[in-house]
Amino acid sequence: MNTLLIKQEASVNDLAEELGVNGISIRHHLKNFEKDGWVVSRESRKGQVGRPKFIYSLSSLGMEQFPSSYVEFSSILVDELKNRLDDEQLNALFKEVGLQFAERNRLERRHRNSPKRLSYVVENLNEQGYIIEKKEIDGEIVFTNYHCPPYRYVASATTNLCCLDKTMLEELCESEVEITQTIAKGDPHCTFIIKTNDP
16 A cells, blocks of 8 residues: 555556565455555556556545544644635744644664664654655655644645645754655655755
C-alpha cells in the first residue's frame, strides 16, 4: 500500500522488484486489496503481445486507510480560521503549531548530535504517519513527503498549512528549509530541500 501511494501506479512485476517479494505473493495481496475496494486495476497492452498487463493504483477508499483521523473536523476548523484571520495571521498561527509539534517531537540529545541526525528526523516523522524519503540530489539533502497527516485532504483548501511543515522541519533539522513542491498545490508529493551540509 505504501509503495502504491508513493509510485501512484505499478504492475505486479514493479511491486515485486521494489519489495523483494515474489509475484505470486504480490498477486495474492492485490487480489485481497481489490476485493476490499482499496486497489483498482486497469489493463495495459502497450508494447506487449499476449496476456494483458495489469496496472494497479490506490482507490479513494485505499487512500483513506492511511492516517487521516478527524479530516472533516479539521476541514471545518481550517475554514473557520480562514474566515476569521487574514493570510499573515493564519501563517503565524500555523508556524506556532509547527513550533509546538517540533518541541514535542524533538530528538534526544544523542540523536541531535549524531551525523545521522536527519535520518533520525525522518524515522521519527514516519512513526507519526508521514511517509518521507530522504535523498541526496545534486549535492542537496531532499525530503520527499508522500503523505501529510492529519490534513492531506485539508491542505487542498489552503496552502497556509505548508507553513506548519516548513517550520516544524526547520526546528527538527535545525536548518533552513525550502519548499519546492506541495500536495496542496496539486503536486504528487511535497519536496523540502534541507539547507545543511550534514549527510
